[in-house]
Amino acid sequence: MGQVSGKIAIVTGAASGIGRSAAIALAREGAKVLATDVDEAGLKETQALISKAGGTVAIAKQDVVDEARWDAVIAETESLFGAPSVLVNNAGIAIGGAIMEYSLADWQKQMAVNTDSVFLGTRAAMRAMVKGGGSIINISSVAGLRGSPGVAAYCASKGAVRLFTKAAAVECGALGLKIRVNSVHPGIIDTPIWQKGITRVTETMSTEQVAAMTAHSGGNSLDPNIVAMGGTPMARAGKPEEVAELIVYLASDASSFTTGQEHVIDGGLTAR
């Protein structure tokens, strides 16, 4: 018996990084997985990896900020596998930049992809889990626990995920729903996100300023293993597979009394 045998899981942002690893690990442990993302080529790779290992997986293109698409994704899950019992709200981006240079458009995009999506996904999943219960896992960050220069909007988006998660957990309890809601707060994890979004940091600041700003948070095309050396007691970046094991635990009945909590996985980064 796998740790999540019989469960039906939706994982967003499953074409890459932590989402892909979570989809693989959930399928390995017996869940039927619907993997979604905007990146269809990446999704196909995730699907191939899971299928090759004998897991059950389907894929669906989904922009997590599209409200109507959430209803369709839930309906697709129900028709393929049955009612979802696990949702991993993982899709996310990082748009860096100093506050004084930051545009409202970037702020709104950052909040939409990282925070609106978590509200939309949680709402859709709660509606679908009213009868059967379930576990909703929202991927926040250590950036949702403390501030870092150069990534203020990202911090705000992840801080909102942290407290929305707690409120949702309390509300599920108040409504008598058997739905648990938890957040996961990774530290520096070796995924492609480090080569993607934080470009505006370098457009507006000197090399020295960028180095100072990114010591704890992120930067432009950085090697996460080098960044991690600065502030992580374990002196390395985490692997997405390591975060996936925590996600499996929170999806599984082994965490049946755990809700509304922030689960930090950061090699000790926030311990000092």
Ligand SMILES: NC(=O)c1ccc[n+]([C@@H]2O[C@H](COP(=O)([O-])OP(=O)(O)OC[C@H]3O[C@@H](n4cnc5c(N)ncnc54)[C@H](O)[C@@H]3O)[C@@H](O)[C@H]2O)c1
């Ligand atoms: N890697 C880290 O160091 C780290 C640390 C803390 C938190 N996180 C969080 O973990 C989550 C996963 O990040 P990752 O590191 O695996 O990054 P990643 O870039 O490897 O993967 C993110 C995935 O999300 C998808 N995505 C982006 N916007 C989307 C949208 N609008 N709709 C649907 N899919 C979309 C991307 O296509 C990509 O496949 C994010 O929420 C990120 O903020 C990452």
